[in-house]
Amino acid sequence: MGCCGRFRFIRKPICIIDLIVVVASIVVLTLGSNGQVFATSAIRGIRFLQILRMLHVDRQGGTWRLLGSVVFIHRQELITTLYIGFLGLIFSSYFVYLAEKDAVGPDGKAGDFTSYADALWWGVITVTTIGYGDAVPQTWMGKIVASCFSVFAISFFALPAGILGSGFALKVQQKQRQKHFNRQIPAAAMLIQCLWRCYAADKSFKGNATWNIYVKDMNNSKDPPAPPK
DSSP states (O other), X not given: OHHHHHHHHHTSHHHHHHHHHHHHHHHHHHHHHHOOOSOHHHHHHHHHGGGGGGGGGGTTOHHHHHHHHHHHHTHHHHHHHHHHXXXXXXXXXXXXXXXXXXXXXXXXXBOSOSSHHHHHHHHHHXXXXXXXXXXXXXXXXXXXXXXXXXXXXHHHHTHHHHHHHHHHXXXXXXXXXXXHHHHHHHHHHHHHHHHHHHHHTOTTOOSOOSOOOOOOOSSSOOSOOOOOO
């Protein structure tokens, strides 16, 4: 391959990661033996780069290629569901903010939704089904909007997981089908080859075959027959 091939090999992401890990390891070993040159936080940051060695578990990148192919195949469905869910998040958070902006808590202080950013934060936490509980609607109108939004969020934001799951299942099934098909290729090729040989060896065949069958006629053979035993 020459220098160009080596340069293309060095440009691969896994090789760049290896270079970063090697440099980080050398820096950590040098600083550990010769004293502290940089700040402790910088050393910890460099030491953190050694975690990139975990990427060697999938050196060929088959996992990421599989994930990318599934996302690319189902990109239209994912974009549609995420777009509708994002619109629902924006409008529901705004409605909750309108219902809760003037609410007063049990201790007489202002409610948890003093700004639209607070309502949007609550919407994201509700959508992801985390539910920290740091922001809770106080009014009945806010609770009704929050209940409707929770049902809506589960309906739409759970769809991408189902789409990706079915996509992975179909991809694995396709790979298994391809492996089964590849095992049948040699047998099919051998069958076609044998059929062509039988066709080309036929005496009525007028074409120019790539080979001719050789049959030795024992009656016209000049060799003396073998003596009986």
